[in-house]
Amino acid sequence: MIFSLRKEEILIDILVRLPAKSLVRFLCTCKSWSDLVGSSSFVSTHLHRNITKHAHVHLLCLHHPNVRRQVNPDDPYVTQEFQWSLFPNETFEECSKLSHPLGSTEHYGIYGSSNGLVCISDEILNFDSPILMWNPSVRKFRTAPTSTNINLKFAYVALQFGFHHAVNDYKVVRMMRTNKDALAVEVYSLRTDSWKMIEAIPPWLKCTWQHHRGTFFNGVAYHIIQKGPIFSIMSFDSGSEEFEEFIAPDAVCSSWGLCIDVYNDQICLLSGFYGCEDEGLDKIDL
Known part of the structure; x- marks a missing residue:
């Protein structure tokens, strides 16, 4: 019995060092290996090791097919x-x-990635855009079911995807707004393969959410919202389903080129712009 357990420990220690693509091949080796590699405990161990050691x-x-192509309008790769x-x-x-x-x-875009899974949907989002959770390493994907909670046509849709450690689940957060400022927030759970409509939306969010690019970090979706000249950061925890608001620094005074993203495991406000000299324009001091 002790020898048998020791053999399994050695096998696990070997298999957790392999990339996901190689592990998929071992699913067909025998039933015991298939059960082992497919078990939730092994998946967690394999994932934890790769994240800790930044492996694979x-x-x-x-x-473009030619990664190193020069910027040339006559380049045949452009077409x-x-x-x-x-x-x-x-x-x-x-x-x-x-x-x-x-x-x-x-016309497809990436709306987040976590632990080897990538969320893909239409480049121009609509309320009925297909949403896929794709593992490119093993070439498998799952399509989120069509939500039955929506009976309105939304003009603006935002999408975020990521992993929530506290609930051990992958989440998709979809925020939608009509031209009349009606707002809806839905959360998809990969574990239950279902959507949930969030009913308790704070009043300050219903009339201020704009279609700015958001991000997802540690199970929380972040968006930039604007109230006149004042900018705020809205956070939505996909696990606890709670909203929070944080006032942005006074230096943030324009939405042009403004986005929110993750850098060095922290949420950052980023402002992208081109210098006048780069565009061949004159620079004028005011």
């Missing part, structure tokens, strides 16, 4: 379709070309 990290890129590829984080040498899970790369 890849970048998912949408690019070709983009393609998805995986690049190792250390070398950035293309290691695997991917086929989009729906067979097309046009």
Whole structure:
């Protein structure tokens, strides 16, 4: 019995060091290996090790077939379709070309990634846009079911995706607003494969949410909202389903080029702009 347990420990210690692509092949080796690799405890152990040691990290890129092409309007690659590829984080040498899970790369965007899963949907979002959770390493995906909570057509839709450690679940947060400022917030759970409409929306959010780019970090969705000249950060915890508001620094006075993102495990407000000299314009001191 002790020897048998020792053998399993050694096997687990070997398998957790392998990338997901290799583990998928072992699912067909025998039933005991398939049960082991597919167990929730092994998945958690494998994931924790890779995150801690930053092992098997890849970048998912949408690019022209010729990655190193020069910017030239006469370049024949300009008219070709983009393609998805995986690049190792250390070398950035293309290691695997991917086929989009729906067979097309046009008009699709990435709305978050976590632990090897990528959330993909339409580049221009609508309330009925298909939402896919895709694992490009093993080329498997799941499509979120159509929500039955919505009976309005929304003009603006925002989407965030990520993992919530406290509830051990992957979440998609979808915020929608009509032209008449009616607001709806839905949360999709990968574990239950279902949507939930959030009923308790604070009054300050119903009339102030704008279609600014948001982000997702540690199970919380973040958005920029604006009340006249004042900017705030709205947070929504996809686990506790609670909203919070944080006033942005006084230096934030314009929404042009403003976005919120994650940098060095912290939420940051970023402002992107081009210098006048870069655009061939004159610079005038006021």
